[in-house]
Amino acid sequence: MSRYVALLGWMLATVALAAEEPAEHAAKHVPPGKLQAVVEETEEPPQDTAGYILHHVLDSETLAFQVPLRDKEFKYRFPVWRIPLKAGACPANVHEKASLGAGCLDLSLTKMSAMLVLATVVLVLVFLLGTRKQEGGLVPRGRLANFLEMMVVFVRNEIAIPNIGKEEGPRYVPYLLTVFFFILTINLLGLFPWMSSATGNIAVTGALAAITFVLTQVASIRSAGFLGYLKHLTGGVPVFLWPIMIPVEVLGLFTKPFALTLRLFANMLAGHIVLFCLIGLIFFIGHIAVAAVAVPLGMAIYFLELFVAFLQAYIFTMLSSLFIGMGVAMGHHPEAHEAEGTHPPAAH
Amino acid sequence: MPLLLAETSFLEVRPGLIFWTLVTFVLAALVLRRVAWGPIVARVDEREKTIQAAIDAAKHERAEAEKLLGEQKAAIAQARREAGEMVRKNAEDVERLRADLLAKARAQAEELKADAKRSIEDEKAKAVAEVKGVVADLAIQIAEKLLGENLDADKQRKLAQQYLDSLGRPSSTRPS
Numbered sequence: 001m002s003r004y005v006a007l008l009g010w011m012l013a014t015v016a017l018a019a020e021e022p023a024e025h026a027a028k029h030v031p032p033g034k035l036q037a038v039v040e041e042t043e044e045p046p047q048d049t050a051g052y053i054l055h056h057v058l059d060s061e062t063l064a065f066q067v068p069l070r071d072k073e074f075k076y077r078f079p080v081w082r083i084p085l086k087a088g089a090c091p092a093n094v095h096e097k098a099s100l101g102a103g104c105l106d107l108s109l110t111k112m113s114a115m116l117v118l119a120t121v122v123l124v125l126v127f128l129l130g131t132r133k134q135e136g137g138l139v140p141r142g143r144l145a146n147f148l149e150m151m152v153v154f155v156r157n158e159i160a161i162p163n164i165g166k167e168e169g170p171r172y173v174p175y176l177l178t179v180f181f182f183i184l185t186i187n188l189l190g191l192f193p194w195m196s197s198a199t200g201n202i203a204v205t206g207a208l209a210a211i212t213f214v215l216t217q218v219a220s221i222r223s224a225g226f227l228g229y230l231k232h233l234t235g236g237v238p239v240f241l242w243p244i245m246i247p248v249e250v251l252g253l254f255t256k257p258f259a260l261t262l263r264l265f266a267n268m269l270a271g272h273i274v275l276f277c278l279i280g281l282i283f284f285i286g287h288i289a290v291a292a293v294a295v296p297l298g299m300a301i302y303f304l305e306l307f308v309a310f311l312q313a314y315i316f317t318m319l320s321s322l323f324i325g326m327g328v329a330m331g332h333h334p335e336a337h338e339a340e341g342t343h344p345p346a347a348h
Numbered sequence: 349m350p351l352l353l354a355e356t357s358f359l360e361v362r363p364g365l366i367f368w369t370l371v372t373f374v375l376a377a378l379v380l381r382r383v384a385w386g387p388i389v390a391r392v393d394e395r396e397k398t399i400q401a402a403i404d405a406a407k408h409e410r411a412e413a414e415k416l417l418g419e420q421k422a423a424i425a426q427a428r429r430e431a432g433e434m435v436r437k438n439a440e441d442v443e444r445l446r447a448d449l450l451a452k453a454r455a456q457a458e459e460l461k462a463d464a465k466r467s468i469e470d471e472k473a474k475a476v477a478e479v480k481g482v483v484a485d486l487a488i489q490i491a492e493k494l495l496g497e498n499l500d501a502d503k504q505r506k507l508a509q510q511y512l513d514s515l516g517r518p519s520s521t522r523p524s
Contacts, residue, residue: 058358058360059360059362059365081364100363105363105364106362106363106364107363107364107367107368108364109364109368110362110364110365110368112365112368113364113365113368113369113372116368116369116372117368117372119372120372120375120376120379123376123380124376124379124380124383127380127383127384128383130384131383131384131387131388148384148388149388149391149392152384152385152388152389152392153392156389156392173385173389174377174380174381174385175377177380177384177385178373178376178377178380178381178385179373181380182373182376198365198369201365202358202359202360202361203361203362203363203365203366203369204365204366204369206361206366207365207366207369207370207373208369208373211370211373269358
């Protein structure tokens, strides 16, 4: 984690320094698309190097596909879908930013949401492919089917059951499996050309962590009862200490999903920025010889990212099951959770 | 750096993206639950059960086979022991029979020898008696010749017989 932060800082500094140098081709603002979805061709892609990198890791209203070896880029602007929570809150110009604070809910599809949908489709297709033609008895057949089955059994037997327990564990296995494969697919999708990792966006990881948060609370209330759940929030201390204890406990509830959110987000974003920075060095320095260093290094980071894609999916799932398991344990071990509940989990 | 921070923020949270994340996640969860987790977990469970059953059956059969093997081994040992006993008994029987036969043969031989001895004694006695009679007749005839036939035949015979009988007695009674 700290390694990533250091790398991220270094790369950001590199990007910033490069960006401050006067660019020969000033960044041309791409003419905004029309209101409907259109596919347009622009002859000149943006030349701003810092923007070039960030363009790949940040969300955007458009999908851009660059044609290799030609200065061409296909752009697709997603249709706008804005819901005004207050009359006239949404700006009439679709290129103006809609702000939720002003009362406009912007639900337009974006690059990252498109990646989410694509990842879901890919995931479902892979599983349809991996589970078909299994009528031939119980003998496992096919590498894909075996691999998927191995992963499924791993999540169930090595993550869910040990952390949540044999009785309650199977109930949460579908969620943990979905979250594992969902994150894994999104992570891996970012390693393909033209694609990006939606898990490098804090909104996505936040939403996923929120689901874990809700499930953790549901597990706690299911096992301890609503009153037991509330009682747990007092930490079992005398009443005069409640004003101190209750905020600490509530904070403890929220630190877990917060840690989940930041860990996944920062890991995926950092890896991609490092990768883009290494390749971007060629263009910053502007000499082809840099590629001799940058490309092998970039490849090493690419393989590291491949590993991190699995690792972070595993960690998110692992910690989710740990938190759910703690919620489940709330009702089962009344003497143990007092000590455990007062401290936020140390498993960061 | 100001340019970077002004243009972008990594921490920008788009409500739309949260919405789409939740929608796609829930859809993925529902579809995968139906398409993947259910069938895969069911199959894995079933396979586990089948394998467990097969292992249990194999263990049971192995135990059974071992038991049978033990029984057969015991039976073979028993048979071997019985055969050995039988052989020993046969040898004893043969030995006893041989001894019996030998003893019988020896007894018969003894008997035959005794018989032979007895008949030899008899024949000897008979032969002696016969020789005695012949000798008496010869003596009488000799004496008749010598005495001139004065004595009548019965008296002479008696005399000769007496003489001959005294021949069989101890030497003290024998006339000199």
